Amino acid sequence: MRNLVWAILSILVENKPGILFKITHLFRSKNFNIDSISVGVTENPEFSKMTITTIGDERQIDQIVKQLDKMIDTVEVKRLDDKKTVYRELVLFRVKISKASDSMEISNIANAFNAKIHDARKDSIMLELTATPDQIHNLQELLIPYGILDIARTGVAALQRAEN
Template identity: 70%
Template sequence: MWAILTLLVENKPGILFKVTHLFRSRNFNIDSISVGVTDNPEYSRMTITTYGDEKQVEQIVKQLDKMIDTLEVRHLDEHKTVYRELSIFKIKLGNANDSMEVNKLANAYGGKIHDVRKDSMMVELTATPDQIRAFEELVKPFGIIDVARTGVAALQRSGA
């Protein structure tokens, strides 16, 4: 199962290492991780996505919750959460028709076009990881030169 974990942690050096070390020491993989300072500069929010069965995810949540620098750990329900990832694709263009087709695909996914060249185009896409993978599959035939992804940012909906 895919899991979204969110941690509220003290904003101080070494906390990212401690969290990633905890995952590594338990042979648990991090699919994506994003970290940013909250509205209170003393705290940061980490959003980690990972795969594991229910027992594994429950165990990692318990272990993260025991860490001294951790104020809150939550396993978010993806159906009650707003989560997005930013990605930038550099796509190869063979001709003007390719440019129009990639542009149509980008618009269909709410993407923004940047840096259009004769032989390439950059598309910025903010979406769920599934939507990003779907877009990636659609543009693969054109040729993907490069991809950059940020990792998931997530917040639980109000009342959830």
Template identity: 50%
Template sequence: MPLNILSVLVENKPGVLFRVTNLFRSRNFNIESITVGLTEQQDISRMTIATKTDYRTLDQLIKQLRKLIDVIEVNILDLSKTVFREIALVKIKADNPTSRMEISHFSSIFRANILDISKDSMTVEITGTPDKINAFGNLVSNYGIIQM
């Protein structure tokens, strides 16, 4: 099924996120990713929701979202005109200088930021497409991913 990105403008009130995600749950739709943030208007938030579904089911989902009382507007984003980025924090086992040096090198290649170095681990922040993040995860998995 194709990936669809929805932009949902909602009233910035407690419980709205629950009601929107509960609609997905009750209809047995999976949310691939979700981001919520304030818009230029303090009383309105934007939810960006990624879901994999066919067009007919997506149309039904949009109609149901529009019926929710706190939903102001729902739009499907055109993937060809959308910049789609994710962020991941990856805590990697790095208990010796060689591992830390190699992980630093890989982080540099992927333009990731090293946020923390301890005696036995490193925490790296990587931003990009899901494919880029997965490629980085696969590369550093040999060292042992503690948390991602």
């Protein structure tokens, strides 16, 4: 049985049209799934940073890192250690309100996760949470019984902690 691991990849690339396609095409060609992806311009507008999360065995992760590193438009590829990295994702949930008590119960759950409440209506409520993917999953599990009407997730953003 393969030992699957969750990996956070930080990829510094030249900020050029088509680079996102090239990176995602590499994943597809290796039959490798991307769990989340976020991309943004860095402090230098000539470069963008991609943060990709994926799951695979150590050999697969090493292979994809080596392939990414060989790409012409790639400046630097790092596999981030999740214990030495700050990583967060933003999620929005729209949750169904079926009875009067649901609103208070969902608000209590949101408060336990430090989630913000937006757009509270008679029939639904919207929650916003910035957290780790595990924390988002835990909140989602608690909201399922109420009925999740819609979800929007950003993808993981990550920075490695300073060495000192």
